[in-house]
Amino acid sequence: GQPFLQYVVARPLYSEDAFADEHEKIHRHHKTLRHHVKQYFTLTKNGVCVNCSCDLKRAKNAALSLLPFIGWMRIYQLKEWLLSDIVSGVSTGLVAVLQGLAYSLLASLPPWYGLFTAFFPVIIYFFLGTSRHISVGAFPVLSLMVGAVVTRLVPDEGPPINITGFEGLTSDEQRVMVAASVTFLMGIMQLAMGLLQVGFIVMYLSDTLVSGFTTAAAIHILVSQLKFVLGLVVPGLSGPLSIIYTLEKIFVQIEKTNVCDLVTSILIMVVVFIVKEINDRYKAKLPVPIPIEVIMTVIACGVSYAFNFRVIYKVDVVGRIPVGYESPMAPNMQIFGETAVEAFPMAIVGFAVAFSVAKVYSVKHDYIIDGNQELIAFGASNIVGAAFKSFAASTALSRSAVQESTGGKTQIAGLLSALIVMVVTLAIGFLLEPLPKSVLGAVVIVNLKGMLMQIREVPYLWRRDRPDCVVWVVTCLASILLGLDLGLAVGLGIELLTVVFRAQFPRCSVLANITGTDIYKDRKDYMSIYEPEGVKIFRIPSPIFFANIDFFRGKLVEVGFNPLRVLRKRNKALRTIRKLLKKGELSGPIEESEDESNMEELDQPSDFKDLPVQVNWNSELPANIQVPRVDVHSLILDFSAVSFLDISALKGLKAALKELIRVEVEVYIVACDEYILEKLHSCKFFDDEVKSSMFFLTLHDAMLHILEKHPVNSEKTKILNGNFEDFERNIRKCHSYHVFIF
Secondary structure, eight states: OOOOOOOEEEEEOOBHHHHHHHSOOOOOOOOOHHHHHHHHSOOEETTEEOSGGGSHHHHHHHHHHHOTHHHHHHTOOHHHHHHHHHHHHHHHHHHHHHHHHHHHHHTTSOTTHHHHHTTHHHHHHHHHOOOSSOOEEOOHHHHHHHHHHHHHHSOSSSOOOOOTTOTTOOHHHHHHHHHHHHHHHHHHHHHHHHHTTOGGGGGGSOHHHHHHHHHHHHHHHHHHHHHHHHTOOOOOOOSTTHHHHHHHHHHHTGGGOOHHHHHHHHHHHHHHHHHHHHHHHTTTTOSSOOOHHHHHHHHHHHHHHHTTHHHHSOOOBOOOOOSSOOOOOOOOHHHHHHHHHHHHHHHHHHHHHHHHHHHHHHHHHTOOOOHHHHHHHHHHHHHHHHHTTOOOOEEOHHHHHHHHHTTOOSTHHHHHHHHHHHHIIIIIGGGGTTOBHHHHHHHHHHTTHHHHGGGGHHHHHHHHOHHHHHHHHHHHHHHHHHOHHHHHHHHHHHHHHHHHHHHHSOOOEEEEEETTSSOEEETTTOSSEEOOTTEEEEEOOSOBOTTTHHHHHHHHHHHSOOHHHHHHHHHHHHHHHHHHHHHTOOSSOOOOOOOOSOHHHHTSOOOOTTSSSOOOTTSOOGGGOOOOOOOOSEEEEEOTTOOOBOHHHHHHHHHHHHHHHHTTOEEEEESOOHHHHHHHHHTTOOOSSSOGGGEESSHHHHHHHHHHHSOOOOTTOEETTEEHHHHHHHHHHTTSEEEEEO
16 A cells, blocks of 8 residues: 655754744734724714725725625626526516415415515515525415414404504404514514624524424424315414414314315325426436426316315315505504514524525525625515515525526526516416415425425434434424424523533543654543553643533542642641651651641642651651552643633632642643633733743643653553653753654
8 A cells, every 4th residue: 555654853842931932923913992993984084084995996895795786797697697597587486476375374364465575575685685596585484483473463263462553454454464564573683683794693593403493393384284284264373382272173173174175285285296206306307397386286276266166165265366566554663562572583583594595505606695795685675575565585495496496597587586476466366366275285285395304314413413413302392382483592592501511511531642653642542552650631622611610620630639638638747747746756656637627728838848858748658647649740731622711710720730739740731722821921820839831832742841851761661663761862862852753
């Protein structure tokens, strides 16, 4: 086989102090908050602009940032892209019409309001959005969250909540007002987050949490559509355990199932499922996916009209679809107060889902998306849409997949899809009036396959990462039982707890030298290791802060011994020895004093000043005095993975170091971050006991320093292909130069 590459490095052995003395650092000025404010705001003096914020280039960049469509319109390739965008726009528009009608049922609204959601937000996103491929409009999870708010304020059974502005409105009009107002509030929240540049907030929703949450949402959607598939009259419920109560109401009247609805739904689901599988399997060969939902909807409309399903079989149909758009409506301020708690998770979920889908396509097609601009785009889209009575918009993965897979290159395809929706709204909506709602329910259910199949992640997560598995399961169960808004909050709480748990109780390890190298690994993982007698290397794999400093101190005790206990024993022994010396009774057995009246004195460094000799604590002491042996003379703390220390950790670390130093254990800290060293100096960490000379550049530097200070002269101590005495001679020969040979 190919021989291993080798390198030899000869350099001085460096402590941090020695390295700093030999290599001069560049002094960097860190910008303060004031500097950043000055950078972003224009300062004027005598009416003249004193910085370059008003120049043409900055104005151009600002325009491109706020209106991203200008950027891709400038490079639009008319001949190559236009036909693809037209095909994609028509295909996506047909799907958007169908999904708009279907997802309106999830929002507990009349079906045609879904057409508004497939139109107004798309137009606004065309100008403000940075993704070229996502299809904006109704998203089932978001629609369900809107539906929960709608049914809470305007229940199917019983009077609506007392809100000014509901007077004289029908139940449907009240629901539209609630949906539009909560969408408006959601849009304000998204716009505010975008303007405040807090798009990073989506990072707190991990893939695991989103997967568990959307799986629970899919189960809620499935249950909510059963009443349409079975043709039953079931009131919409919201709140904790609503899914249980809904299932109870369904099964109580299961014998009233409309057979025509059930057969139609099963037929639609089977055909759509089979054709979708064909689309997936042969997507490389098909020029465009077969729009089976649209085809089956057209067939179902025709059959329902021909056989008069509504009258003969008592099938619930879409019914009258008003022609044209309704006049704008101002949001209701009282509804804002009632729905603020639900609007915030809706804003986060809507953005998180859209951003994750947009990110997938931006990576695939090699362009950049801006999270903060996406928040602004969706905020503005939802505000404008809500003014025209649409409900919450995000993106649906299935619809975006249609837009991208049919050849869509830019949001021109999205604009054309909105035009298709407009044509249906203004001209041919009446053709959809005989469409059974059970068909829409069946289309919704069959599109849940992707979300429901996420449950297959659980066994994988259990084998690979159990804390993540706990996040998935708890988020899913909480969202199913408590509702989507509370479930999301619970899932986020559990996720943050797992992060804290991992940081608070990390996997510490004792390292050993891999024989013949300068590499140090966990001693439990390798056979050929070298551990000098009396030396321990302790690796700390996380930041040290107030919550885990006691954990680390406990782990240090497990590595070797309890230094505070040893120190107290030694000082008690010294106290006893002094008493015996005064009495001249240092021979013969005596009992050690158990007087612990002055514990603070016992915790101080051992004082030998009035003793005739130094006490060797590891040898046999006179008068049967027993003190625990300490077999460690040097302890190395590997700080390579420690990214920060807080004040509590500084105090705890200093106390631990002093305890070790006072029992004559030399402590070395290696690979410490520059920022931490600066903080230690600024916080007056060092004193007569804890000195900066204990810090070394690398673990191997510290080890070589220890081996020079404590030479190993045991014949059985070996290094691969040579004994340690030869290694020591090489060190001396190099005059403390650091030599690695591999």
